[in-house]
Amino acid sequence: xxxxxxxxxxxxxxxxxxxxxxxxxxxxxxxxxxxxxxxxxxxxxxxxxxxxxxxxxxxxxxxxxxxxxxxxxxxxxxxxxxxxxxxxxxxxxxxxxxxxxxxxxxxxxxxxxxxxxxxxxxxxxxxxxxxxxxxxxxxxxxxxxxxxxxxxxxxxxxxxxxxxxxxxxxxxxxxxxxxxxxxxxxxxxxxxxxxxxxxxxxxxxxxxxx
Numbered sequence: 119x120x121x122x123x124x125x126x127x128x129x130x131x132x133x134x135x136x137x138x139x140x141x142x143x144x145x146x147x148x149x150x151x152x153x154x155x156x157x158x159x160x161x162x163x164x165x166x167x168x169x170x171x172x173x174x175x176x177x178x179x180x181x182x183x184x185x186x187x188x189x190x191x192x193x194x195x196x197x198x199x200x201x202x203x204x205x206x207x208x209x210x211x212x213x214x215x216x217x218x219x220x221x222x223x224x225x226x227x228x229x230x231x232x233x234x235x236x237x238x239x240x241x242x243x244x245x246x247x248x249x250x251x252x253x254x255x256x257x258x259x260x261x262x263x264x265x266x267x268x269x270x271x272x273x274x275x276x277x278x279x280x281x282x283x284x285x286x287x288x289x290x291x292x293x294x295x296x297x298x299x300x301x302x303x304x305x306x307x308x309x310x311x312x313x314x315x316x317x318x319x320x321x322x323x324x325x326x327x328x
Contacts, residue, residue: 163237163244166191171236171243173204179243190243191234195225221266230258230286255296257286259326276308285326300326 164170171179183189186204187197200206200219233247246253264280283300284293291298300318304311 163235164239164241166234170241172241175204177204190232193227193229193232193234195223197223199223217268218264218266221264224263224265225260227256227260228258231256231260255286257327259283259285259300270308276306278304278306278309278311280304288327 166179166181169178173179179188179190181189181191183196186201186206188195188204195202198220200208202223202225229247231245233244233252235244235247236242237244237252244252245256248257261283262281265277266280267275267277270276281301281303283302284297285300286296287298289296293299298318301314303314305313
């Protein structure tokens, strides 16, 4: 079933992007018109613009969108499953044949999920930023929005749209022990799958623990 496979791939991606790095972080104190952090309470943490923060392959991160579709400063990804592992032509974590590899993927996340600063000097972005302290595990929330297609015959393709919200809800939660799926929407007219699959209370902030 396409829906089950999409969910499995999306959740695997979120797990793969989660790293651990405890630290003490600067607290955001100034935001631009789009809600992005542009000022912090001190200068003790390295910023992306410093050129000292790298990805897992050793590539220096930059402000704005990079070639893979990540904009870490704005907490945004707009690319494909192929580029989500920060490698082109490798498929989705080595899977080069599945039909979802070239599907469009948009991800957003809160500062608690993945900050845009490095405060422990390991050269990586910090996770779990809450009231100036990084706990080392992604908190807050993240969303995935997928726009894809798949073959139904040799000549025809079907389109689908999938959206999921996931939030940190503390130990004992149903997803990976610390998280909860807040909302799931799947539309695939060809498969007869349409609409809301799951939803908790509206919004993110009132439901997600910090």
